[in-house]
Amino acid sequence: MLSKKTKYGLKALTYLASVGTKEPVQIAEIAKHENISQKFLESILLTLRRNGFLGSKKGKGGGYYLIKEPHEIPMTAVMRVLEGPIAMVPCVSLNFYEKCDDCPDEEECSVHKLMLQVRDSALDVYRKNTLADLIS
Protein backbone atom coordinates (compact mmCIF):
# COMPACT_ATOMS: atom_id res chain seq x y z
CA MET A 1 0.00 0.00 0.00
CA LEU A 2 1.22 3.45 -0.92
CA SER A 3 1.77 5.61 2.17
CA LYS A 4 -0.05 8.90 2.47
CA LYS A 5 3.33 10.53 2.71
CA THR A 6 4.12 9.46 -0.83
CA LYS A 7 0.64 10.21 -2.07
CA TYR A 8 0.68 13.72 -0.63
CA GLY A 9 4.22 14.30 -1.77
CA LEU A 10 3.34 13.37 -5.33
CA LYS A 11 0.29 15.57 -5.29
CA ALA A 12 2.27 18.48 -3.96
CA LEU A 13 4.94 18.07 -6.63
CA THR A 14 2.28 17.83 -9.30
CA TYR A 15 0.60 20.95 -8.04
CA LEU A 16 3.85 22.88 -8.04
CA ALA A 17 4.54 21.67 -11.55
CA SER A 18 1.08 22.59 -12.77
CA VAL A 19 1.35 26.08 -11.38
CA GLY A 20 4.24 26.42 -13.75
CA THR A 21 5.89 29.49 -12.36
CA LYS A 22 9.04 29.43 -10.31
CA GLU A 23 7.37 31.65 -7.75
CA PRO A 24 7.20 30.17 -4.25
CA VAL A 25 3.88 28.58 -3.31
CA GLN A 26 2.87 28.53 0.32
CA ILE A 27 2.36 25.28 2.18
CA ALA A 28 -1.12 26.41 3.16
CA GLU A 29 -2.14 26.87 -0.45
CA ILE A 30 -0.89 23.43 -1.47
CA ALA A 31 -2.49 21.80 1.54
CA LYS A 32 -5.83 23.43 0.89
CA HIS A 33 -5.87 22.72 -2.82
CA GLU A 34 -4.94 19.08 -2.37
CA ASN A 35 -6.87 18.38 0.83
CA ILE A 36 -3.84 17.56 2.88
CA SER A 37 -3.18 18.10 6.57
CA GLN A 38 -0.94 21.13 6.54
CA LYS A 39 1.40 20.03 9.30
CA PHE A 40 1.91 16.64 7.71
CA LEU A 41 2.56 18.25 4.36
CA GLU A 42 5.08 20.52 6.01
CA SER A 43 7.33 17.63 6.94
CA ILE A 44 6.92 16.03 3.54
CA LEU A 45 7.94 19.16 1.71
CA LEU A 46 10.91 19.43 4.01
CA THR A 47 12.22 16.03 3.02
CA LEU A 48 11.62 16.88 -0.62
CA ARG A 49 13.68 19.99 -0.16
CA ARG A 50 16.44 18.17 1.66
CA ASN A 51 16.61 15.70 -1.18
CA GLY A 52 17.06 18.31 -3.85
CA PHE A 53 13.61 18.44 -5.40
CA LEU A 54 12.40 21.70 -3.93
CA GLY A 55 13.72 25.09 -2.95
CA SER A 56 12.18 27.19 -0.26
CA LYS A 57 11.91 30.80 0.73
CA LYS A 58 10.99 32.07 4.17
CA GLY A 59 9.02 35.12 5.19
CA LYS A 60 6.40 37.02 3.30
CA GLY A 61 6.01 35.85 -0.26
CA GLY A 62 7.80 32.69 0.72
CA GLY A 63 6.98 29.07 0.09
CA TYR A 64 8.22 26.12 -1.93
CA TYR A 65 9.12 25.87 -5.58
CA LEU A 66 10.50 23.28 -7.98
CA ILE A 67 14.23 23.45 -8.51
CA LYS A 68 14.27 21.49 -11.75
CA GLU A 69 11.97 21.28 -14.72
CA PRO A 70 9.19 18.68 -14.33
CA HIS A 71 10.50 16.60 -17.23
CA GLU A 72 13.84 16.34 -15.42
CA ILE A 73 12.29 14.68 -12.39
CA PRO A 74 11.94 10.92 -12.84
CA MET A 75 9.52 9.02 -10.66
CA THR A 76 12.25 6.60 -9.64
CA ALA A 77 13.91 9.37 -7.66
CA VAL A 78 10.68 10.65 -6.16
CA MET A 79 9.52 7.21 -5.11
CA ARG A 80 12.83 6.29 -3.55
CA VAL A 81 12.84 9.41 -1.42
CA LEU A 82 9.20 9.29 -0.36
CA GLU A 83 8.33 5.60 -0.31
CA GLY A 84 11.76 4.07 0.07
CA PRO A 85 13.09 1.13 -1.94
CA ILE A 86 11.15 0.26 -5.08
CA ALA A 87 11.82 -3.42 -4.52
CA MET A 88 9.37 -5.21 -2.25
CA VAL A 89 12.14 -7.32 -0.74
CA PRO A 90 15.62 -6.08 0.22
CA CYS A 91 17.29 -8.99 -1.55
CA VAL A 92 16.19 -7.66 -4.95
CA SER A 93 16.82 -4.00 -4.23
CA LEU A 94 19.29 -2.11 -6.40
CA ASN A 95 19.92 0.76 -4.00
CA PHE A 96 19.13 -0.84 -0.66
CA TYR A 97 20.30 -4.42 -1.09
CA GLU A 98 20.33 -6.69 1.92
CA LYS A 99 20.65 -10.42 2.16
CA CYS A 100 17.75 -12.30 3.69
CA ASP A 101 18.95 -13.96 6.86
CA ASP A 102 16.49 -16.81 6.55
CA CYS A 103 17.22 -17.62 2.92
CA PRO A 104 20.21 -19.89 2.22
CA ASP A 105 20.26 -19.49 -1.56
CA GLU A 106 18.91 -16.48 -3.41
CA GLU A 107 19.06 -18.18 -6.78
CA GLU A 108 16.77 -20.92 -5.56
CA CYS A 109 14.36 -18.67 -3.72
CA SER A 110 10.92 -18.40 -5.25
CA VAL A 111 10.21 -15.08 -3.57
CA HIS A 112 13.42 -13.67 -4.96
CA LYS A 113 12.59 -14.91 -8.43
CA LEU A 114 9.13 -13.40 -8.42
CA MET A 115 10.00 -10.12 -6.78
CA LEU A 116 12.86 -9.54 -9.17
CA GLN A 117 10.36 -9.44 -12.00
CA VAL A 118 8.01 -7.20 -10.05
CA ARG A 119 10.81 -4.79 -9.30
CA ASP A 120 11.87 -4.64 -12.94
CA SER A 121 8.37 -3.96 -14.14
CA ALA A 122 7.81 -1.26 -11.56
CA LEU A 123 11.16 0.25 -12.39
CA ASP A 124 10.14 0.40 -16.04
CA VAL A 125 7.09 2.42 -15.15
CA TYR A 126 8.86 4.79 -12.79
CA ARG A 127 11.69 5.33 -15.26
CA LYS A 128 9.52 6.29 -18.15
CA ASN A 129 7.40 8.69 -16.11
CA THR A 130 8.65 12.09 -15.15
CA LEU A 131 6.73 14.67 -13.20
CA ALA A 132 5.80 16.28 -16.50
CA ASP A 133 4.03 13.11 -17.63
CA LEU A 134 1.68 13.20 -14.68
CA ILE A 135 0.22 16.59 -15.49
CA SER A 136 -2.81 16.47 -17.73
Added chain:
Amino acid sequence: MLSKKTKYGLKALTYLASVGTKEPVQIAEIAKHENISQKFLESILLTLRRNGFLGSKKGKGGGYYLIKEPHEIPMTAVMRVLEGPIAMVPCVSLNFYEKCDDCPDEEECSVHKLMLQVRDSALDVYRKNTLADLIS
Protein backbone atom coordinates in the same frame (compact mmCIF):
# COMPACT_ATOMS: atom_id res chain seq x y z
CA MET B 1 7.45 -3.80 1.46
CA LEU B 2 6.35 -7.40 1.16
CA SER B 3 5.00 -8.70 4.46
CA LYS B 4 6.57 -11.74 6.01
CA LYS B 5 3.18 -13.34 5.87
CA THR B 6 3.30 -13.25 2.08
CA LYS B 7 6.94 -14.20 1.96
CA TYR B 8 6.42 -17.20 4.20
CA GLY B 9 3.24 -18.18 2.42
CA LEU B 10 4.98 -18.18 -0.93
CA LYS B 11 7.86 -20.21 0.44
CA ALA B 12 5.49 -22.72 1.96
CA LEU B 13 3.58 -23.10 -1.29
CA THR B 14 6.81 -23.48 -3.20
CA TYR B 15 8.02 -26.12 -0.80
CA LEU B 16 4.79 -28.08 -1.09
CA ALA B 17 5.01 -27.84 -4.85
CA SER B 18 8.62 -28.94 -4.91
CA VAL B 19 7.88 -31.97 -2.76
CA GLY B 20 5.65 -33.01 -5.60
CA THR B 21 3.61 -35.67 -3.88
CA LYS B 22 0.06 -35.16 -2.77
CA GLU B 23 1.01 -36.57 0.64
CA PRO B 24 0.36 -34.22 3.55
CA VAL B 25 3.38 -32.34 4.86
CA GLN B 26 3.47 -31.28 8.49
CA ILE B 27 3.62 -27.63 9.48
CA ALA B 28 6.71 -28.34 11.54
CA GLU B 29 8.55 -29.75 8.55
CA ILE B 30 7.76 -26.74 6.38
CA ALA B 31 8.64 -24.32 9.14
CA LYS B 32 11.95 -25.99 9.77
CA HIS B 33 12.92 -26.29 6.13
CA GLU B 34 12.07 -22.68 5.34
CA ASN B 35 13.22 -21.11 8.62
CA ILE B 36 9.80 -19.85 9.56
CA SER B 37 8.27 -19.34 12.98
CA GLN B 38 5.98 -22.35 13.27
CA LYS B 39 3.14 -20.57 15.00
CA PHE B 40 3.09 -17.82 12.44
CA LEU B 41 3.18 -20.31 9.59
CA GLU B 42 0.27 -22.10 11.17
CA SER B 43 -2.03 -19.14 10.66
CA ILE B 44 -0.73 -18.51 7.17
CA LEU B 45 -1.40 -22.06 6.05
CA LEU B 46 -4.84 -21.79 7.54
CA THR B 47 -5.75 -18.81 5.39
CA LEU B 48 -4.31 -20.56 2.37
CA ARG B 49 -6.54 -23.51 3.09
CA ARG B 50 -9.60 -21.37 3.63
CA ASN B 51 -8.97 -19.73 0.31
CA GLY B 52 -8.84 -22.95 -1.62
CA PHE B 53 -5.14 -23.38 -2.17
CA LEU B 54 -4.45 -26.13 0.32
CA GLY B 55 -6.10 -29.16 1.79
CA SER B 56 -5.33 -30.48 5.24
CA LYS B 57 -5.47 -33.66 7.19
CA LYS B 58 -5.46 -33.98 10.96
CA GLY B 59 -3.85 -36.58 13.18
CA LYS B 60 -0.90 -38.83 12.55
CA GLY B 61 0.36 -38.59 9.02
CA GLY B 62 -1.53 -35.36 8.68
CA GLY B 63 -0.45 -32.00 7.35
CA TYR B 64 -1.05 -29.72 4.40
CA TYR B 65 -1.02 -30.46 0.70
CA LEU B 66 -1.69 -28.64 -2.55
CA ILE B 67 -5.18 -29.06 -3.92
CA LYS B 68 -4.36 -28.01 -7.47
CA GLU B 69 -1.41 -28.51 -9.74
CA PRO B 70 1.28 -25.82 -9.38
CA HIS B 71 0.78 -24.59 -12.94
CA GLU B 72 -2.88 -23.96 -12.13
CA ILE B 73 -2.05 -21.53 -9.35
CA PRO B 74 -1.47 -18.02 -10.66
CA MET B 75 0.41 -15.56 -8.53
CA THR B 76 -2.39 -13.04 -8.85
CA ALA B 77 -4.57 -15.25 -6.68
CA VAL B 78 -1.85 -15.98 -4.16
CA MET B 79 -0.85 -12.34 -3.79
CA ARG B 80 -4.41 -11.15 -3.36
CA VAL B 81 -5.02 -13.63 -0.57
CA LEU B 82 -1.75 -13.13 1.26
CA GLU B 83 -0.78 -9.54 0.59
CA GLY B 84 -4.14 -8.03 -0.27
CA PRO B 85 -4.84 -5.79 -3.24
CA ILE B 86 -2.20 -5.71 -5.95
CA ALA B 87 -2.88 -2.03 -6.53
CA MET B 88 -0.98 0.35 -4.28
CA VAL B 89 -3.96 2.69 -4.06
CA PRO B 90 -7.58 1.59 -3.67
CA CYS B 91 -8.73 3.89 -6.48
CA VAL B 92 -6.88 1.78 -9.06
CA SER B 93 -7.77 -1.59 -7.59
CA LEU B 94 -9.71 -4.05 -9.72
CA ASN B 95 -10.98 -6.22 -6.90
CA PHE B 96 -10.95 -3.80 -3.99
CA TYR B 97 -11.89 -0.50 -5.60
CA GLU B 98 -12.56 2.46 -3.35
CA LYS B 99 -12.82 6.11 -4.19
CA CYS B 100 -10.33 8.44 -2.53
CA ASP B 101 -12.22 10.81 -0.30
CA ASP B 102 -9.68 13.58 -0.74
CA CYS B 103 -9.50 13.39 -4.52
CA PRO B 104 -12.16 15.28 -6.49
CA ASP B 105 -11.32 13.92 -9.95
CA GLU B 106 -9.63 10.60 -10.56
CA GLU B 107 -8.94 11.36 -14.20
CA GLU B 108 -6.92 14.40 -13.22
CA CYS B 109 -5.08 12.78 -10.33
CA SER B 110 -1.38 12.25 -10.86
CA VAL B 111 -1.20 9.52 -8.26
CA HIS B 112 -4.02 7.69 -9.97
CA LYS B 113 -2.35 8.00 -13.34
CA LEU B 114 0.98 6.67 -12.10
CA MET B 115 -0.37 3.90 -9.92
CA LEU B 116 -2.58 2.63 -12.72
CA GLN B 117 0.53 1.89 -14.72
CA VAL B 118 2.26 0.32 -11.75
CA ARG B 119 -0.72 -1.91 -11.12
CA ASP B 120 -0.88 -3.03 -14.73
CA SER B 121 2.79 -3.88 -14.84
CA ALA B 122 2.62 -5.81 -11.59
CA LEU B 123 -0.48 -7.59 -12.79
CA ASP B 124 1.39 -8.63 -15.92
CA VAL B 125 4.07 -10.27 -13.84
CA TYR B 126 1.70 -12.01 -11.45
CA ARG B 127 -0.48 -13.25 -14.30
CA LYS B 128 2.29 -14.85 -16.23
CA ASN B 129 3.79 -16.57 -13.20
CA THR B 130 2.23 -19.66 -11.71
CA LEU B 131 3.55 -21.57 -8.76
CA ALA B 132 5.16 -23.98 -11.21
CA ASP B 133 7.25 -21.15 -12.66
CA LEU B 134 8.84 -20.41 -9.30
CA ILE B 135 10.32 -23.84 -8.83
CA SER B 136 13.79 -24.23 -10.23
Added chain:
DNA sequence: TCGATAATCTACTAAAACTATAGGGTAAAA
Protein backbone atom coordinates in the same frame (compact mmCIF):
# COMPACT_ATOMS: atom_id res chain seq x y z
C1' DT C 1 16.70 51.06 11.77
C1' DC C 2 12.98 48.77 14.24
C1' DG C 3 9.42 46.26 14.98
C1' DA C 4 5.33 43.55 13.10
C1' DT C 5 4.10 40.01 10.34
C1' DA C 6 4.46 36.02 7.52
C1' DA C 7 6.29 32.20 6.50
C1' DT C 8 9.45 28.04 6.91
C1' DC C 9 11.97 25.05 10.15
C1' DT C 10 12.64 21.87 14.15
C1' DA C 11 11.69 18.80 17.82
C1' DC C 12 8.78 16.36 20.65
C1' DT C 13 4.73 13.70 21.44
C1' DA C 14 0.99 10.53 20.68
C1' DA C 15 -2.74 7.94 18.94
C1' DA C 16 -3.79 4.48 15.88
C1' DA C 17 -2.92 0.81 12.97
C1' DC C 18 -0.37 -2.94 11.57
C1' DT C 19 3.16 -6.84 12.02
C1' DA C 20 5.11 -10.70 13.78
C1' DT C 21 5.04 -13.94 17.23
C1' DA C 22 3.90 -16.65 21.45
C1' DG C 23 0.68 -19.35 24.54
C1' DG C 24 -2.67 -22.41 25.54
C1' DG C 25 -6.37 -25.01 24.72
C1' DT C 26 -9.79 -27.84 21.36
C1' DA C 27 -11.04 -31.20 17.91
C1' DA C 28 -10.30 -34.78 14.92
C1' DA C 29 -7.91 -38.60 12.95
C1' DA C 30 -5.01 -42.71 13.34
Added chain:
DNA sequence: TTTTACCCTATAGTTTTAGTAGATTATCGA
Protein backbone atom coordinates in the same frame (compact mmCIF):
# COMPACT_ATOMS: atom_id res chain seq x y z
C1' DT D 1 -3.89 -42.07 23.48
C1' DT D 2 -0.88 -39.92 20.56
C1' DT D 3 -0.42 -36.84 16.89
C1' DT D 4 -1.64 -33.39 14.29
C1' DA D 5 -4.33 -29.37 12.58
C1' DC D 6 -7.47 -25.77 14.43
C1' DC D 7 -8.81 -21.66 17.01
C1' DC D 8 -8.61 -17.72 20.11
C1' DT D 9 -6.20 -14.41 22.69
C1' DA D 10 -2.64 -11.46 24.02
C1' DT D 11 1.38 -8.64 23.30
C1' DA D 12 5.68 -6.44 22.09
C1' DG D 13 7.36 -3.86 18.52
C1' DT D 14 7.21 -0.97 14.63
C1' DT D 15 5.34 2.23 11.36
C1' DT D 16 2.18 5.59 10.02
C1' DT D 17 -0.07 9.76 10.51
C1' DA D 18 -0.53 13.12 12.28
C1' DG D 19 -0.79 17.23 16.32
C1' DT D 20 1.58 20.74 19.50
C1' DA D 21 4.73 24.24 20.60
C1' DG D 22 7.86 27.07 19.55
C1' DA D 23 12.32 28.80 17.04
C1' DT D 24 14.11 30.91 13.05
C1' DT D 25 14.33 33.74 9.10
C1' DA D 26 12.79 37.05 5.57
C1' DT D 27 10.00 40.90 4.13
C1' DC D 28 7.79 45.26 4.64
C1' DG D 29 5.96 49.42 6.66
C1' DA D 30 6.73 53.22 9.75
